[in-house]
Amino acid sequence: MALPDDWKELEAVKQLKYKYLRCLDQKRWEEIATLFTADATSAYSDGKYSYEGRDAIVKFLVESMGADSFLSSHRVHHPEIVFTSAKTATGVWALEDTVIEERFGITIEGAGFYRDEYVKQDGAWKIQHTGYERTFEQMSARKDIPSLKLTHKAKDA
Amino acid sequence: MALPDDWKELEAVKQLKYKYLRCLDQKRWEEIATLFTADATSAYSDGKYSYEGRDAIVKFLVESMGADSFLSSHRVHHPEIVFTSAKTATGVWALEDTVIEERFGITIEGAGFYRDEYVKQDGAWKIQHTGYERTFEQMSARKDIPSLKLTHKAKDA
Amino acid sequence: MALPDDWKELEAVKQLKYKYLRCLDQKRWEEIATLFTADATSAYSDGKYSYEGRDAIVKFLVESMGADSFLSSHRVHHPEIVFTSAKTATGVWALEDTVIEERFGITIEGAGFYRDEYVKQDGAWKIQHTGYERTFEQMSARKDIPSLKLTHKAKDA
Numbered sequence: 259m260a261l262p263d264d265w266k267e268l269e270a271v272k273q274l275k276y277k278y279l280r281c282l283d284q285k286r287w288e289e290i291a292t293l294f295t296a297d298a299t300s301a302y303s304d305g306k307y308s309y310e311g312r313d314a315i316v317k318f319l320v321e322s323m324g325a326d327s328f329l330s331s332h333r334v335h336h337p338e339i340v341f342t343s344a345k346t347a348t349g350v351w352a353l354e355d356t357v358i359e360e361r362f363g364i365t366i367e368g369a370g371f372y373r374d375e376y377v378k379q380d381g382a383w384k385i386q387h388t389g390y391e392r393t394f395e396q397m398s399a400r401k402d403i404p405s406l407k408l409t410h411k412a413k414d415a
Numbered sequence: 416m417a418l419p420d421d422w423k424e425l426e427a428v429k430q431l432k433y434k435y436l437r438c439l440d441q442k443r444w445e446e447i448a449t450l451f452t453a454d455a456t457s458a459y460s461d462g463k464y465s466y467e468g469r470d471a472i473v474k475f476l477v478e479s480m481g482a483d484s485f486l487s488s489h490r491v492h493h494p495e496i497v498f499t500s501a502k503t504a505t506g507v508w509a510l511e512d513t514v515i516e517e518r519f520g521i522t523i524e525g526a527g528f529y530r531d532e533y534v535k536q537d538g539a540w541k542i543q544h545t546g547y548e549r550t551f552e553q554m555s556a557r558k559d560i561p562s563l564k565l566t567h568k569a570k571d572a
Numbered sequence: 573m574a575l576p577d578d579w580k581e582l583e584a585v586k587q588l589k590y591k592y593l594r595c596l597d598q599k600r601w602e603e604i605a606t607l608f609t610a611d612a613t614s615a616y617s618d619g620k621y622s623y624e625g626r627d628a629i630v631k632f633l634v635e636s637m638g639a640d641s642f643l644s645s646h647r648v649h650h651p652e653i654v655f656t657s658a659k660t661a662t663g664v665w666a667l668e669d670t671v672i673e674e675r676f677g678i679t680i681e682g683a684g685f686y687r688d689e690y691v692k693q694d695g696a697w698k699i700q701h702t703g704y705e706r707t708f709e710q711m712s713a714r715k716d717i718p719s720l721k722l723t724h725k726a727k728d729a
Binding site for chain 1: 579580583587589591593594598643644645647648649670717718719723724725726727
Binding site for chain 2: 265266269273275276277279280283284329330331333334335356358403404405406407408409410411412413
């Protein structure tokens, strides 16, 4: 089955991913933990950041993205979701992300493709596996553009 | 009701938002006015640009984005749409926008999250409220990158 | 008919476009050829790159984007899909694309709007026509930002 009979199942998988990404950029770490299965695995950045278990994944996210000086925009596009059963699905997504690290004075911009696995547990879709491979990633020092300045920051970031 | 029974209702809300954003970047001000309710409200940029009434909102949009020298790409992603009744819905969207102002020689890039309210009137979904909060926004002078040049502009922009 | 009775038809058109864009950035030229009708036409970049026939289009894509030094992120958003019959549809999409050409040391960034036509043949949706008009496009020499460097490249790019 490529697509489920009920369109709401597909929409639920998409909204799971959207909430995950919003929680990342809004630093909602307690909420993001609820989106993974307990034994979820990750393979971020071509497997460079591979973790086993929800707790290990969330610990990595907090440690790498938790600082107030870390401002990010992670956006995904082009969902190619395939249902492999009524309660399991895979998803390919196109990623673009921008990170500003004020402490280090750098900007990172990248593109790539996520390959996820989802599972429905107790009526709710969860992330069983997530990871992406880079098409490219680039970094620059913000001082190289002398006029570049932040004109707005999230109040609660 | 989180999702409506009819998937076309959800699709109609999404296409309303897509048309709104296309009209912004294509400067279709007469068409954009038709997408708001008469008593719509806005709270753009963390409430900095708050207006009451369709006419006041559209006046703001024309005055701030109407110039031929103002080139923009407003893109939204990650729709988390919730139907609160058969004729009302809320929407959270991830925003990324790039603005080039040739007159002032600046580029502005930002990210944030929209929180909208929609209502169905006479069979058509309309924007009742729209606004967003910034995750970050940055600005730079284009002359800091000496080789940076526009290679293409919309014919009708 | 603006929307089809079956939501899976709309989803199939969207996934066709998503696969097309993924194949572009992953340089999957044999796979991308299967997504066009034999007599498909293109009008990329305001018609500057207009071709007739699948073979001519794919030849252009390979010649312009095939080099290992050509790194790209083509992303589309805001699908406004209209079904004109059970087996034909049109689509407007918002485009953003970033291209890094290492050989020439340049970055190109652009925004615009696609206008596509799709047709269902032997049970599969295909691209009958594709093209886009630019809102803006800009180019810069990467050496103008001395610290700018690629930190990651696709293994198979």
